[in-house]
Amino acid sequence: MSLRDDSKPDTILTHAGRNPHANFGVVNPPVYHASTIVFPTVEAMEDAQKKRFFAMTYGRHGTPTTFALEEAVARLEGGWRAIAVPSGLAAIVGAITGFVRSGDHVLVTDNVYGPTRKFCDETLARFGVETTYYDPLIGAGIAQLFRPQTRLVYTEAPGSLSFEMQDIPAIAAAAHKAGLKVLMDNTWATPMFCKPFKLGVDVVAHAATKYIVGHSDAMLGIIDCTEESYLTVRNAVAQLGYSVGPDDIYLGLRGLRTMGARLRQHQITATKLANWLKTRPEVERVLYPALPEDPGHALWKRDMTGASGLFGVVLKPFSKKALAAMLDGLELYGMGASWGGFESLILPAHIETVRTATRWTAAGPTVRIHAGLEDPDDLIKDLERGFERLRGTN
Ligand SMILES: *Cc1c(COP(=O)(O)O)cnc(C)c1O
Numbered sequence: 001m002s003l004r005d006d007s008k009p010d011t012i013l014t015h016a017g018r019n020p021h022a023n024f025g026v027v028n029p030p031v032y033h034a035s036t037i038v039f040p041t042v043e044a045m046e047d048a049q050k051k052r053f054f055a056m057t058y059g060r061h062g063t064p065t066t067f068a069l070e071e072a073v074a075r076l077e078g079g080w081r082a083i084a085v086p087s088g089l090a091a092i093v094g095a096i097t098g099f100v101r102s103g104d105h106v107l108v109t110d111n112v113y114g115p116t117r118k119f120c121d122e123t124l125a126r127f128g129v130e131t132t133y134y135d136p137l138i139g140a141g142i143a144q145l146f147r148p149q150t151r152l153v154y155t156e157a158p159g160s161l162s163f164e165m166q167d168i169p170a171i172a173a174a175a176h177k178a179g180l181k182v183l184m185d186n187t188w189a190t191p192m193f194c195k196p197f198k199l200g201v202d203v204v205a206h207a208a209t210k211y212i213v214g215h216s217d218a219m220l221g222i223i224d225c226t227e228e229s230y231l232t233v234r235n236a237v238a239q240l241g242y243s244v245g246p247d248d249i250y251l252g253l254r255g256l257r258t259m260g261a262r263l264r265q266h267q268i269t270a271t272k273l274a275n276w277l278k279t280r281p282e283v284e285r286v287l288y289p290a291l292p293e294d295p296g297h298a299l300w301k302r303d304m305t306g307a308s309g310l311f312g313v314v315l316k317p318f319s320k321k322a323l324a325a326m327l328d329g330l331e332l333y334g335m336g337a338s339w340g341g342f343e344s345l346i347l348p349a350h351i352e353t354v355r356t357a358t359r360w361t362a363a364g365p366t367v368r369i370h371a372g373l374e375d376p377d378d379l380i381k382d383l384e385r386g387f388e389r390l391r392g393t394n
Contacts, residue, residue, distance in 0.1 A: 009076060009192055010260045017072030017253065029253065031246045032063035053234050060243040069253045070222070073212070076256075077191030078198065079224035083234055084249055085242045088187060088207020091221030092116050093123075095203045096154070098229075098236030099181050102128030105149040109166060110357040111136045111159025113185060117354065133357040139167040143174040150178070155201070156185040157194075157303075158296060161349045161368060162360065163287035163312050165296030168303060172200025181229065187211075187340075191224070192263055193306035202229045210340025211308060214255035214262055217341075218248040262342070262373065266309030269379065270371035276380050277313055282387050284364055287312030309371035310339050312349060317364040318390055323348060326390035327367070332374055332382045344372035344379055 003015050018029050037056050039045035048055040056063065062070070066084050074082040085091050092113070100106060108120055110133040120131040134145055136159060153175045157166040172182045184196045187207040196204045206212065208220035225233050267290065274288045289300035290307035300307070315323070327335060333346040349368045351360040371379065 003075070012072070012076045013192070013256060013260050016075040017068035017070075028250075029065055029068040031250045032065045033246055034063045035059040053231075053238070060241070061238060062244075063246060065246045065249045065253075066244065069249050069256070072253065072256055073191055073206070073208075073222050074224055077186075077204065077224050078195045079204065080227040081230050081234075082222050082224040083237050084208075084244050084252070085221040085223060085237060086244050086248075087219045088113075088205065088209050088221045089115050089119070090240075090242055091205040091207070091223045092185065093119055094221075094237040094240055094242060095183050095205045095223050095233055096120075096124070096152070097240065098232040099152050100124065100127075100129045103149060104128075104151045105130045105132065105147050106152050106154060107132050107134050107142065107145055107150060108154040109134060109136045109156050109159070110355055111162050111164050112154065112156050113160055113187075114354055116154070116156075116185070135358050136164040136166050138171070140170040140174050142171050143178065146174075146178050146180070150180055152181040152183055154183045154185075158188055158289050158300070160185075160188055160310065161312065161354070161366075162351050163289060163294075163296065165289050165299040165303075167299055168196065168199040168201060176200065188308055188310060189304050189306070190259065190263065190308060192260055193308065194304045197224075197226060199303055202226050203233055207340075208252050209338060211259055211263060211266075212252050212255050213340070214259060215251070215341055216338065216343065218251040220244065220248055220252045222252075263306060263308055265373055266371055267307050269373070269376045270307065270309040270311055270369075272376040273369065273371050273379060273383070274311055277383070280387060282315055282318070282390055284314040284316050284362065287314065287366075308340075310368065311371070312366055312368050314362045314366045315364040315390075319394060320365075322390050322393040323365050323367075325393040326386040329389050330382055330386050332372075332379055333369070339368075339370035341370075342373045343370075344374055345370040 020027050048057050070082040108131050155166050175182045181202045183203045184201040186194050186196050186204045190211045204224040206222040208222045274286045277283050277286050288311035289296040333344045347368045349366045
């Protein structure tokens with residue numbers, strides 16, 4: 001079976017990275033458990049070693065199960081080659097590490113995923129790499145922050161707590177003019193809804209833990225690269241010692257097959273919840289770039305073909321106790337980190353505590369909702385009962 005060059009995303013999701021007729025007709029790629037790879041001759045071994053990451057040499061560098069997932073994601077997103085790593089944070093660390101050395105400077109968006117900020121502030125700093133955070137809305141103005149030591153610009157759109165969109169093509173054009181690399185965390189839009197390489201991004205990091213795995217049952221990351229960036233990142237990942245167990249890779253592949261169908265339902269439900277929330281007196285503002293009135297809507301429409309199920313809700317000022325009464329009693333929304341699974345989640349988001357370049361000025365608390373695959377009307381009724389508790393508690 002093969003995929004035509006003009007295959008659409010859902011067709012790629014269904015067919016990329018598998019070849020049943022090379023495997024007894026079995027539809028899915030087998031799960032290869034491996035450490036040692038043995039060779040019949042010295043010549044065959046040396047040949048494989050010369051090919052490095054383009055041949056099977058050692059379990060840590062992947063097996064045909066790994067390569068199947070890497071091939072499918074790269075094909076869908078338009079990358080040259082992808083690299084599977086043990087978590088989304090591992091993808092971010094692996095992507096950044098390849099490009100920086102002591103004395104360098106990096107620019108990171110102020111709405112970045114929290115643990116990315118921690119990696120920059122602590123590990124990168126310890127190794128002599130300085131980070132400057134920039135306003136996510138900076139666009140082409142990023143050029144004013146470039147220094148001779150700047151190596152890369154790190155982007156994330158929309159930010160996964162505050163949901164600002166970034167003008168990635170403007171940032172990438174400025175960065176490339178100065179010879180800098182552009183990295184993007186594309187977890188929210190997934191390789192389905194955003195094609196970062198078309199926007200000028202060099203290296204994409206994904207928390208595949210979220211929508212690619214899609215069932216809240218495995219940790220997984222993907223780094224997707226242009227041809228020019230691939231070996232730099234691949235070497236860094238190899239030296240960091242990352243390796244992903246084949247069963248988790250398999251869960252990623254299995255999740256990927258249904259990701260298009262799931263994402264469309266997540267978007268329908270998130271849009272329905274967002275539109276209902278907008279009408280509520282307890283709500284100040286909904287943060288979801290798919291809404292026409294969202295400040296990031298024009299960029300979202302230009303650069304993405306869909307929205308996932310994660311969005312923010314800024315509430316009017318309420319006490320901590322009142323918010324807890326609302327959240328504690330919810331029956332369908334789990335409270336916890338991560339998102340992208342089949343189930344709905346809700347979380348208080350303390351955005352004001354994680355900014356340094358910009359100020360988060362909302363007067364009331366913000367909650368982050370992941371719209372799962374439950375019936376949207378049941379989800380709305382659960383929130384409605386939550387708002388009654390919110391208003392009824394001082
Ligand atoms: C969850 C998340 C990550 C990290 O992924 P893990 O698999 O949990 O390490 C990175 N970026 C974003 C935007 C995320 O939401």
